[in-house]
Amino acid sequence: MKRIVLFLGVFLVPGLIQAGEPTCHTSTAAPYCYYLGKVKQLYINDSGVMLLYFDTPMASGAPASVGIGGVSKFVAGAVSYKDKPEFASYFYSTALAAQTTDNDVKIQMRGTVGGYLKIDRIWVD
Incomplete structure (x- = not known):
């Protein structure tokens, strides 16, 4: 039983702690929203829009709370x-x-595209 609990603590909990809903913040440059988590789904259409779905x-x-x-x-x-x-x-x-x-992934978003937050940066952990 202790091994099972240890396994869960070592391998599953860290991923759950990091993942979460995107949050928004103010900064001296411009307000932005930030996401850290899994890429749930990628979508591309012929209208020129690509979507990355949050987990x-x-x-x-x-x-709106930060002015976006x-x-x-x-x-x-x-x-x-x-x-x-190119981006x-x-x-x-x-x-x-x-x-x-x-x-x-870590993503920062500023502005909007078609009602979605506009992604302008991405990192992979």
Whole structure:
């Protein structure tokens, strides 16, 4: 029994502690929202929008609380590959690698795209 508890504590709890809903913050440069967690799903359409779905949806009032308006969809962040095709290409390959290897991503978002928070940075843990 002790081994089972130890296994759960060592291997499962750290991942659960880090993952969570995106949060929003103010800074001297501009307000932003931040996500640390798994890539639940990636989506691309022919209108030029790519979505990265969070493993936990964001609280609906979080973006507005720091002054980011126009957000109406709280389950994903977006990249417009028509606006920045090179970034979108790097973003997609990075997000896909994280999803494939089950690694967490860190994402910062500023502004909006089609009602979603606009992703402008990504890291893989």
